[in-house]
Amino acid sequence: MKSSKKKACPKVSVIIPMFNVEKYIDECICSVLNQTFKNFEVICVDDGCTDNTLNYLKDYKDSRIHIVRQQNRGLSGARNTGIRVAKGKYIAFLDADDFWDHRKLEKHVRHLDRDFDLGVSYSSSLFVDEQSALLGIGQFPSLKNISAKTILCRNPIGNGSAPVIRKDVLEQIAFNDGTKSWRQYFDESLKQSEDIETWLRIALNTQWKFEGIKEPLTFYRVNASGLSANLTKQFASWQYAIEKNSQKHPSFFKKFGSLAQAYQLRYLSRRALQSRNKVQALKLIHQALWTNWRILSEEPSRTVLTWCCSLLCILPNTLYSAIERLTMRAIGLLQKRTTA
Incomplete structure (x- = not known):
């Protein structure tokens, strides 16, 4: 007699968009499979890979891993495909070049389970380089009392591999603008800043809470190519997403x-400093202060540190690099104290 018992759905759906990430996919997948919380599925969305990413995935015999293929539609399109096929109550996003602490899902599931009003749970993050070595800095955002203003000005979630979200939240903010035959969760017209647009849409149009976990459970990879990207274009993309x-x-x-524009310009100034574009860093921090001086009164330490670093652009590179390392450590300590 055949059993009528249905296979239980996973509690968490981990969505990994993939586009030519053969260099990083093993570390990414292993960080999920090594989680202390085991009731999950992994939806790997092949967004038109042309390298050996899929060959690496063939080595994994875990039945929880599912591969969905599509023509290249970008990060938003890949995430949207993953969400549509996800069976879990909670959706966890992990960019393929990032990885997680082994306790991440356990802590986020507990966080969401104990507060039915909590829609978006996120964690602090540590930055790593292309060889996965810690850079000594990270994102230590505000954790509680998150408002729409907080999301707009400071984006406490920080990066796309940090949040775990109730699927109900995403269904509530899904839309169909007539340009696609499917509903969208992340706006596929955006090639940058798609995260902040989605978080902001949740904050402005629903009553769900955002709340963070203090421990850094996400390892966010800082790619050299990303640091040297056109910062002016990044700011324009951010403005378009916000609008x-x-x-x-x-x-x-x-x-x-x-005020949000000023904070974004200050952030881009720090990115310019990291990519050694010191002249642009000086220009951006002054533009930030001119746009709205309140960043100086709201966050004086971080603003002054960024400004001082940009003023040091006239120093020799070796001396500047030493001072920069000390300053970034100071910023990291300030971040930790703010969230303590």
């Missing part, structure tokens, strides 16, 4: 729009 929500919430953006 997607401005028509529905004009008073909110009138109140906080320029």
Whole structure:
């Protein structure tokens, strides 16, 4: 007699978008399979890979791993495909060049299970280089009392591999703009800043809470190519993503729009410093202060440190690099104290 018992659905669906990531995919997948929490599925979305990424995946015989193939649609398109086929109550995003602490899912599941109003759980992150070595810095964001202003100005989630989200939240903010035959969760018209647009859409249009976990459970890879990207283009992309929500919430953006721009310019100034584009760093931090001086009153230490680093651009590179390392460690300590 055949059993009528159905196979239980996984509690967490881990979605990994993949596009030519053969260099990193093993470390990424292993960090999921080594989780202390075991009730998950892994949805690897092949977003048109042309390298050996898929050959690496063939070595894994774990039945929890599922591969979904599609033509290249970008990060948002790959995540959207993963969400649509996901069976889990919770959705965890992991970019293929990042990896997790082995306790990440356990801690996020416990976090979400004990608070039914919590929609987005995220963690602090540590930065690693292309060889997975720790850089001594990371993201240690605010953890509680997260408002739409916090999301707009400071984006406490930080990166796309940090959050674990109730699938109900994503279903609530899904949309169909007529350009695709499927519903979108992440806006596929965006090639950059798609994360902040989605988090902001959740904050502005739902009552779900955002809350963070203090421990750094995500390892975020800083690629050299990413650091040297066109920062002016990044700022324009961020502005475009933010404006997607401005028509529905004009008073909110009138109140906080320029402050958010100032924080974004300060962030890009730090990115310019990391890529050794010191002249642009100086330009960006002054543009940030000109846009809205309140970043100096709200976060004086981080703003002054960024400004001082940019002023040191006239120093020889060796001396500048030594001072920069000390300063970035100081910023890291300030971040930890802020969230303590």
